[in-house]
Amino acid sequence: MQWDTTRYPVSMRNMEPWIRDKAIEIAxxxxxxxxxxxxxxxxxxxxxxxxxxxxxxxxxxxxxxxxMKRPSRVRGDAHSRKAPFGANS
Incomplete structure (x- = not known):
């Protein structure tokens, strides 16, 4: 007997619908x-x-x-600028 989402074995009654659908497909x-x-x-x-x-x-x-998959800022942008003359003293 083939089963579907309305007619399925009693033992599948208490399963979550999305899991039951997979069980029906496998059965x-x-x-x-x-x-x-x-x-x-x-x-x-x-x-x-x-x-x-x-x-x-x-x-x-x-x-x-x-x-972790979100794009981050390009690291070189913030670090590539030169400091103004005399700022390092």
Whole structure:
């Protein structure tokens, strides 16, 4: 049986919708490959949870690195100007 966002296994009922959608996608692919329905459900749920955990870690990493990715001022601009004559004394 193929599943979709309105008809899916009861064991996927309490999952977050975006994770459930991935689990449904994985389960349907497993069914097409001939995996038994009960095994496909268990495998799909486990894989979707792993996929979600990696997605969340990647997003957090991107958020943490965002300040480092911002373009900074060109360092030479502030340091390339010569001091006025006699200012170094």
């Amino acid at each position: 349907n692919a497993l069914l097409r490959e001939g995996v038994a329905e009960d095994s496909a459900i268990r495998i799909a749920i486990a894989q979707a949870k792993r996929w979600a955990a990696r997605s969340i870690r990647r997003d957090r990493c991107d958020e943490a690195l965002a300040p």
